[in-house]
Amino acid sequence: MNYTCELDHFGKAKFDEYGRQQAVDRLHVVGTAKEKPFERIVDLVKTTLNVPICAVSLIDNDRQWFRASRGLAVEQTPRDIAFCDHAIRADEPFIVEDATCDHRFANNPLVLGEPYIRSYLGIPLRMPDGYMVGSLCVIDQQPRAFSSSEIEILKSFASLVTGELELRTIASMDGLTNVLSRTAWTNKVDAEIDRTKRYPASLSVVMLDLDHFKQINDNFGHPMGDLVLKRTAAEFGKVLRKHDIAGRLGGEEFAICLINASAEMGLEIAERIRLRISQLRFSEHDMLRCSASFGVATLVPGETLAQLLKKADEALYEAKRRGRNRVQVADDQCLIAAA
Amino acid sequence: MTRVNLACDDKVDASDLVNQVVRSQGFGELPPKINEVIDRHRQTLLNLATALIQAGRGEDEVVSILEKASESFSIALKTKAEGLQS
Numbered sequence: 001m002n003y004t005c006e007l008d009h010f011g012k013a014k015f016d017e018y019g020r021q022q023a024v025d026r027l028h029v030v031g032t033a034k035e036k037p038f039e040r041i042v043d044l045v046k047t048t049l050n051v052p053i054c055a056v057s058l059i060d061n062d063r064q065w066f067r068a069s070r071g072l073a074v075e076q077t078p079r080d081i082a083f084c085d086h087a088i089r090a091d092e093p094f095i096v097e098d099a100t101c102d103h104r105f106a107n108n109p110l111v112l113g114e115p116y117i118r119s120y121l122g123i124p125l126r127m128p129d130g131y132m133v134g135s136l137c138v139i140d141q142q143p144r145a146f147s148s149s150e151i152e153i154l155k156s157f158a159s160l161v162t163g164e165l166e167l168r169t170i171a172s173m174d175g176l177t178n179v180l181s182r183t184a185w186t187n188k189v190d191a192e193i194d195r196t197k198r199y200p201a202s203l204s205v206v207m208l209d210l211d212h213f214k215q216i217n218d219n220f221g222h223p224m225g226d227l228v229l230k231r232t233a234a235e236f237g238k239v240l241r242k243h244d245i246a247g248r249l250g251g252e253e254f255a256i257c258l259i260n261a262s263a264e265m266g267l268e269i270a271e272r273i274r275l276r277i278s279q280l281r282f283s284e285h286d287m288l289r290c291s292a293s294f295g296v297a298t299l300v301p302g303e304t305l306a307q308l309l310k311k312a313d314e315a316l317y318e319a320k321r322r323g324r325n326r327v328q329v330a331d332d333q334c335l336i337a338a339a
Numbered sequence: 340m341t342r343v344n345l346a347c348d349d350k351v352d353a354s355d356l357v358n359q360v361v362r363s364q365g366f367g368e369l370p371p372k373i374n375e376v377i378d379r380h381r382q383t384l385l386n387l388a389t390a391l392i393q394a395g396r397g398e399d400e401v402v403s404i405l406e407k408a409s410e411s412f413s414i415a416l417k418t419k420a421e422g423l424q425s
Contacts, residue, residue, distance in 0.1 A: 044407050048391075149394035156387035160408055163380045170372050 015089060016131075023131035024060060025242065027165055028172060028180070028188060029067060037164050038068035041136075045157050046070050049150055051138040053115055056125075056161055057084040058134035071139070072115055081108055083139075087122030088132035093151050096120040098143040119144035121151065123158035128166065136161050174248040176226055177233035185247025189257045190305050192245070203299040204266035206256040207312040208273070208292045211324040213252035220285050227282065228290050235276040239269060255309070263329055266296040270327045278325060291325035298330070384409060 042054040053071030057064045064082040066075055079085050083105070087094035099105040099117050110117050122137035136158040146154075172184035180188065189205070196203055210216075210232060217225040229252065236246045236256065245257040256273075258266050274294055282288045295316030299308050311330040319328035384405055391401045 040407065040410070044404065048404055147394070149390055152390035153387065153394065156383050156390055157408070159379070159383040159386070163376055163383065166376050166379075167373070170376070175372075 020088075020131045020133070021061060023127055023129060024058060024133045027058070027133060027169060028184070029058060029165070029168065035067065038161065041157055041160055041164075042068045042070050045136070045138060045154065048153060048157075049138055051140055053117075053139035053141075055084075055137055055139075056134065057082070057122075057137060058125075059085055059088055064134070067134075077110065081110055083108075083110070083117065083120045084122050084135040084137055087135040087137065088124045091124060091126055091132070093146075093155065094120070094122040094124070094135070095146055095151075097145050115139065116141050118142055119146075121146045121154060123151075123154050125158055125162050125165065127162060133165070174233075177229050177248050177254075179233045179236065179254065180245065180247035182247060182249050185245060185249070185255060185257075186305065188245050188247075189255075192257060192259060193299065193303075193305055193308075196299065196301075200301070201260050202262050204258045204261045204263060205297050205299075205308050205312045206258065206266055206270045206273075207249075207295045207297075207309070207316045208254050208256075208270070209316055209320070210252040210277075211291045211293055211320075213290075216288070216290060220288055224282070224285060224288065227284070228280075228288075231280050231282075232277055232290070232292065235273060235280070238276065239272045244269075255312070261298075263296060263298040266298060267327060267329050270294040270296050274325065274327055293319040293324045294327040295319055296327060296329045380409075 038056045042056060045051070046054045051071075053069070055069035055072055056067040057069075058067055059065075059079060059082065062079050063076045064079055064084050066072060069075075083094070083096065086104075096102055096105060096117075097119055099108065099111045099120065105111050105117070108117070117139050119140040119142065120137060122135040124132040125134045125136060126132050136154060138154060172180055174181045179185075192203060195201075210228065213225065213228070216228055229248075233246065233248065233254065236254075240246060240256065241259075243259045244261075245259075247255050249255050256269075258269060261269070271294075274292060278289075278291045280290055293316055295312040295314065295318070297308055297311035297315060315328040315330040319326045322328065387408060388401055388405055391404060396404075
């Protein structure tokens with residue numbers, strides 16, 4: 001069925017879909033497994049408001065993903081049929097008392113078929129940066145008018161969901177460099193490796209370590225050392241693709257997981273980052289220069305993350321041994337020395 | 340301080356109910372960023388308590404809902420705080 005919603009707020013210039021999508025990406029939750037904190041909240045909402053269906057829905061580019069739901073048989077739907085896509089377009093509750101009488105939804109497949117939505121109340125999940133990443137919604141299979149108290153109750157529960165999402169973001173990011181923390185990076189890359197078992201794809205890991213970082217701290221002070229770390233991590237974003245995963249493993253050591261990337265592509269991307277780091281300049285200290293050494297390893301089917309990291313780490317060690325500021329690919333497939 | 344009339348004309352203090360629940364969770368000392376989230380969480384619980392009382396829910400039911408709502412957050416918080424320290 002070729003069905004497209006007419007969106008009331010679609011034409012509003014202030015609806016910044018690109019920024020909103022980036023806010024969703026920063027949460028690192030779309031497409032991942034359901035989690036108990038969200039499930040506890042939907043259970044509580046369902047009981048408190050006495051509704052058959054409740055969901056925490058996040059809106060991605062073209063899908064809505066249910067982070068938790070009760071009364072729904074699916075984990076996602078196309079975005080263009082999602083009631084929640086309407087809810088995120090204004091910072092106010094979105095209410096449909098009877099979908100069959102609403103021209104926007106009367107022919108919606110979610111109304112005509114499972115889960116047979118008749119009434120809907122959705123509260124946008126507004127993050128502190130102002131972006132609406134999804135909604136907390138309740139659905140009934142009967143026409144229903146939602147009272148102001150019910151709306152206020154659902155708004156409070158939506159704030160609980162937002163708080164949980166905030167906690168996740170804070171905990172998963174490295175506070176200094178704004179890339180993933182070691183734990184979050186490991187969890188996310190582990191999930192990607194699991195995914196390659198179901199949907200075979202190449203995957204490479206780049207490990208990098210800033211050269212002579214202790215000397216930078218000793219000679220220019222720790223605040224400059226921190227600045228070098230921040231500027232280094234900022235360079236990743238200029239080279240990596242949206243779905244690549246960068247993290248700080250600790251100290252001056254970073255790791256990047258490249259999805260759908262062969263060893264050759266890993267080498268190319270690592271080399272581009274290496275060049276950018278070597279070209280960094282600091283207005284605070286004209287003399288300060290920095291560089292990094294890189295190890296690249298590509299996943300062999302059946303390998304664990306620990307094994308993959310060990311290969312990348314050995315390649316990184318080899319890059320250091322051969323003079324630093326260079327990229328070394330594991331298994332001696334290829335070697336590139338910095339200019 | 341938020342005071343809301345119950346149907347029986349008793350006064351139930353939403354703020355007291357929230358403090359009662361949050362005290363029992365014992366969040367302890369946490370980084371400033373997380374404390375900001377906790378402050379918003381307290382306000383959310385206060386809003387929830389107020390809305391539930393206005394909807395005519397009894398004190399016991401309100402406390403039970405607040406406890407469950409806060410329990411979820413508390414578990415998440417503990418996990419996240421531990422993650423931050425790792």
